[in-house]
Amino acid sequence: MRLSVLAIALGLLAPVQAHAQVTFYVTGASLLTACEKDSLFCIGYVTGVIDGLTWGQPTTLCIPDEVKNTQLVRVVKKYLQDNPGRLHLNATVQIADAVQGTWPCQK
Structure with a gap:
């Protein structure tokens, strides 16, 4: 009986290889x-x-040359604020x- 309990305890302490894939990305909410x-x-x-x-x-990004980085940030922040249902998605x-x-490519 002691041997069985010891075997079970050691089995529980053995490392288990996880098969879950962990993915990390910045969400729209965190951005x-x-x-x-x-x-x-x-x-x-x-x-x-x-x-x-x-x-x-x-x-497929056609940003006009005269657009400044601060304007890009304002566009992105407004988009995030206007689309709260997408905030859980990848920020990229x-x-x-x-x-x-905002700046669709001309065909």
């Missing part, structure tokens, strides 16, 4: 909160995402949607 607290972080995050989406590849997708909705 909006961060942008309301720290404008420098917000500018860096938004412009970094846009740079990442447009660097060295064809893109929402940044792209905000930019495409």
